[in-house]
Amino acid sequence: MKRIAVFFFALVLCGAAAAALAAxxxxxxxxxxxxxxxxxxxxxxxxxxxxxxxAAMQAFKEGKGANKAMIFIMKKQSDENIADLAAYYASLPKK
Structure with a gap:
């Protein structure tokens, strides 16, 4: 029973860390x-x-979409950069 509790705790901790990184x-x-x-x-x-x-930036990174300039730009971006850019634009007030 103790092993199950430790395993469950480790899973929760890893999940929280992944969510924090993905943010x-x-x-x-x-x-x-x-x-x-x-x-x-x-x-x-x-x-x-x-x-x-x-999702939009990842699609461009994968070469999907009609905007060739965005595809070119996003192919150079890491997943971390995409997450950071998404966080930034989401934090701005709507115009």
């Missing part, structure tokens, strides 16, 4: 977004939820 860092995302003049001026990504932003 992204908005401050790092802000630094990464400095080169995103198009979206910064439009404000079209501001306030969207993280899951939507992440």
């Amino acid at each position: 992204g860092d908005a401050a790092k995302g802000e630094q990464l977004a400095k080169g995103c003049a198009c979206h910064k001026s439009k404000g079209d990504l501001n306030g969207k939820d993280v899951a939507t932003l992440t």
